[in-house]
Amino acid sequence: MASNGFDFSPGAQIPLQGSGGAAVATNALASAAYRDSPVEEILKANSEWHKSDVKKGRSDYFKPNLGEAFARAVQERMLGGARKDLIQSFGTDPQTVVEHCLSANSLRKARDTRLTAVTVLFGFLFLPGMLLWVIVFWLRDSFAKTKDRLLTILGNSLLPLVGIGIVFLMIRLPLTGLLGLYLRAMFVAPVIGWYIAKRIAEKSAQDMRARWEGLLSGGGVTAKIPETVPKNPSETAREALRQGLEKLSAEQQSNSVFYAGPKGILGMGTRWGSWHLAEDLVPKEPGKEIHQFRSWDVIRVIHDQLKLLERGPLNTGGFPTPSVNHWIVTPIGENADAVTRPQGEDVATYQIKPHEIQRxxxxxxxxxxxxxxxxxxxxxxxGQLVITMMITVTVLYETLRIEVTGHALGPVHSLFTSKPAAKTRTVNKTVRFWETRDITLSLVDAHEVTRLALRAPFTWYPPLLDHLGGKIALPEPFGLRHAWAEKPWRHRFMADDAMRAATPVLRVVHNAAIKVLEEHGVDTERFNSRSSVLSGLVQQPTPGKADLYDA
Incomplete structure (x- = not known):
């Protein structure tokens, strides 16, 4: 880790950008680590710019559910030793999400350890019987997927028929002694193991769903990951995990971002509005030259004025405390699958140093x-809405140009905010058969118990499990927040907030810039006129797609 120039020594603790007041978005993303939905559900959260994918495996009996695949994919992508650079997750605390993924993986590992013991004791030791029952379950599931009614009926009756046949065979089996006892146990032991596995799986599912519900209800569910605290210097795995979390927090603080064409600034959302003020630098007094100044002189005054946005003349609530930062923007291709943060002596722990920013x-x-x-x-x-107004000042020849652009990152996709629903089935009432009622089913059905019991022994080597069951392929360049964000324009109040922020920010920027120009002997009459025109244009009723240049 030392090679990348990152210092993991203890130091001052800096609050994460976007972590304050971001509980809803953070918890929504973290809840995905505990979900038991089908893994294909993640495809519903795909947006116009960012698309996850599900890599299919060999068998449905090794296929992960959404929580298993999500937690593993996020942990590997954000903490893996060979991971690529990440996109900042504005409006969320990515470390909290990753910690919940670690916690969920730890809970599943403990469950799978118990299930492995059950599978070995009641399955592998009686392998022929276990294979017979697995084939019966596979046939039943295969028949259930067909549209042929007769095959469906056969599939539903397959288990009882096989069970009756095995009981009859055990009674009539002519063999005695140890061989006869083993052959009889060979059919019974997998059934006993299946019921034990069902109890383990049911208890685990209840725990996972309680955490899922707690996160979305604001119940204060905490992630338990004791493996991130090294107890002695020899525990290199724990130390590497701790350093990975520190590195993740440092990257979240980076002041370097990436502009991906129509996708906008990655992590901040697409550019929905753009306003330009460009006029010639003319001396206020004819025959005299203007006092020399640089773009940084204008930016510094704008920075100080933007810090005062929360202070208004009326006590109406108004703006919350804004986060005002200097950003270095790197252009990348629209379809780039990776980003590379600036490196060198002008960068320390992902932060570009002030003198380089000024240069x-x-x-x-x-x-x-x-x-x-x-x-x-x-x-x-x-944390469901992140509004960013970006300002840049350029001077080319005798023209000063001030550009203000609006970026909006919408709420986390509704998939992540859905709470767990009880599994029910509608049936006819016994007496009043013309009426129906809902009955509550077990959280884990027969297929799920079989899946978990078969997967458990392979969890010690995840690459093999990925090959057999499949996995989630995360969208690149990856950042937790922007990967699954919806557009804010479908939410009336969020859209209003985004557009309301533009006018006061634009006026503060223009007033601060004009003040600097006046102090340096520049005629500001044309700047004032142009600023008034822009103040009217910024009040247009709808956002656009500024980066498509389709006007």
């Missing part, structure tokens, strides 16, 4: 290279 702001305004933006960010609706 980029003043000199890298035309041609190749990264660009500087000043961003003011509001995290609203408990």
């Amino acid at each position: 980029i702001c003043n000199h890298q305004q035309f041609g190749g290279g990264n660009r500087h933006y000043l961003g003011v960010q509001f995290t609203l609706w408990d």
Whole structure:
């Protein structure tokens, strides 16, 4: 770890960007680690720009559910030793989500250890009998998937028929002694093991669902991951895991972001609005030159004024405390599958140093290279809405250009905010057969018990399990928040908040810039006129797709 220049020594604890007031979005994403839904459900959360995929395996009996696949995929992607750079998760605390994935994996590992013991004791020791019952379950499930009514009826009656046949065979079996006893136990032991496995699986499912429900209800469910606390220097795995979490937190704090064309700034959402003020720098007094200044001088004053956005003349609530930061934006391809953060002596723990930020702001305004933006960010609706207004100042020849763009990251997809529902089935009443009633089913059915019992012995080597059952392929470049975000425009109040933020931010930026120009002897009449025009244009009623350039 030392090779990447990251210092893991204890230091001052800095609050995570976007972690405050982001409980809803964070808990929604964390709840996916405990879900028992089909893994294909993740495909419903695919957006226009970011698409997850499900890699299919060899057999449904080794196929993971959504929680198993999600927790493992997120843990590997965000903590793996060879992982690629991540996109910041604005509006959420990614470390909390990863910790819940670790906790869920730990709970499943404990469950699978018990199920492995049951499978070995009651299954592998009586392998012929276990294979017979597995084949019976496979035939029953196969018949149930067909549209042929006769095959469906046969599948439903297969287990009872086989059970009756085995009882008859055990009674009439001519063999005695140890061989006869083993042959009889060969048919019975897997059934006993199946019922024991069912109790283990049912208890685990109840625990997982309680955590899923607790996270979405704000019940304060905490992730229990004692393996992240090394007890002695020889525990390298725990130390590596602790360092991985520290590295994740540091990357979340990075002031480097990536612009992916129509996808917008990754992690901040697409650019829905853009306003430009560009006028010539003319001296206020004819015959005199303007006092020299740089883009950084203008940006610094704008920065100070944006910090005061929460202070208004009226006590109406207004803006919450904004997060105002300097960003270095790197352009990447629209379909790029990876990002690379800046490195070198001007970068420390993913943070580009202030002197390099100032240099980029003043000199890298035309041609190749990264660009500087000043961003003011509001995290609203408990992290479900992230509004970012980005400001850049450029000076080319005698023209000063101030550009303000609006980015909006919408709520986490509704898939992640759905609470667990009891498994029920509608049946006819016994006496009043023309009426129906709902009966509550067990959380784990016969297929699920069989799946868990067969998967358990293979969990010690996850790559083999991925080959047999499949896994989730996460969208790249990956960031927890933007990968599964919906558009905010379908939510009336969120859309209103995004558009309301534009006008006051734009006016603060223009007023601060004009103040600097006046102090340096620039004629601001045309700047004031243009600013008034933009103040009217910013009040257009609907957002657009500024990055498509389809006007």
